[in-house]
Amino acid sequence: MSIVQEYLRYNRQVMLPEIGDSGQEKLKNAKVLVIGAGGLGCPILQYIATAGVGTIGIVDFDKIEIHNLHRQILYTEDQVGFSKATTAKATIEKLNPLISVLAFEEKLTINNASKIIDDFDFVVDGSDNFTTRYLVNDTCVTLKKPLIYGSILGFEGQLAIFNHNGTKNLRDLFPEPPDPKDVPNCSLNGVLGTLPGIIGTMMAHETLKLIMDLPALNNELVLFSTLNWSFTKLKF
Template sequence: MSVIQDFLRYNRQMILPEIGDSGQDKLKKSKVLVIGAGGLGCPILQYIATAGVGTIGIIDFDKIEIHNLHRQILYTEDQVGLSKANTAKATVEKLNPLITVLAFEEKLTIDNASKIIADFDIVVDGSDNFTTRYLVNDTCVALDKILVYGSILGFEGQLAVFNHQGSKNLRDLFPEPPNPDDVPNCSFNGVLGTLPGMIGTMMAHETLKLIIGLPSLRNELILFKTTEWGFLKLAF
């Protein structure tokens, strides 16, 4: 029965010769951890879930707030005050009941990062602060896990893949995190809600490519400026 269910649900991507039965099977067997269920995490979760990633982990310790709703499209106003991780889990399970979704309602720290990340094949970092980004990167390097990286601010976004088959990692690009006082963030500088949708979807797309075995970013940073549709790929 599961073979029939899989075909009925996923056949529009399975008919692509680059995917087929074998690619869909790779997706089904894959385990992906999404760091953060916010502006980037919401579209990432939607698209990897509906594509058939077999096991998805969600880690986020925040609660849903009213100002999240313009960009965090997994949530509705009646869910304000609820756990992001658990609410996202429930919504993703409705999007695709054929997959397994795990929620970690806790903050990722140096004490729990290795234990949580060790169980997954790919980590997709949708966090919004440099402390978490560097912790995730360093843990992925230590455990030899692939990391899909993205960030947003205002009208601009970035995308990269780290630690894939011997490729470079975040510290090769930015050796040390910047001073927190020098870093702008969405709380003070704002973000148009569609931007995390675009960058998060790109991160999901790159994740699916990695699982299937399609060509992916390698030692390259995508810079995407949406005000002028400027798209730049830099080698590092």
């Protein structure tokens, strides 16, 4: 890997005094696992990859469908039916050939979660169901891994960082997952394609800050409505 290539690619962010060469080196050495390569995962993957996170893992067992394309911007119509994880890996590698990308084309379960997550320094949860969210949270608590959390519905999004340097985790905020039949989801209620782009980019932003030891959310939950641009930050 050429030092000149790295300089030319990353110099605009390295110029920031809060980042510099040391911050870029932290990104290069970081290993980040992204759970889900859907609406949130696509922008997360794009921005942490182009920023220079050295090793990125992608977990997703799903296939690309036509209704994904309005918001899952790593994919194109001719890729419908292909694996999200392996397709995202190929696209990300084209965006930044200086990094390493690993694809896990499998469903995250209680049987494989620890094995997959343990190899990474940071976990970003872009999943779309509470079963996976709580599994990821509980595994990160057991393995002492920081977790960047986000969720979306309608025009609203949430963002938090859990289990980082002694901070609280998802169960401290919501001790038990809700009954699935009481939880609305995008397939039934819809979502404007730009919303996961906004929240996913915010999740990527917090991930990069966390890696570089910059100020990040600390026992705080961000509630963001994009319909009327209201922004609330709650301490917990």
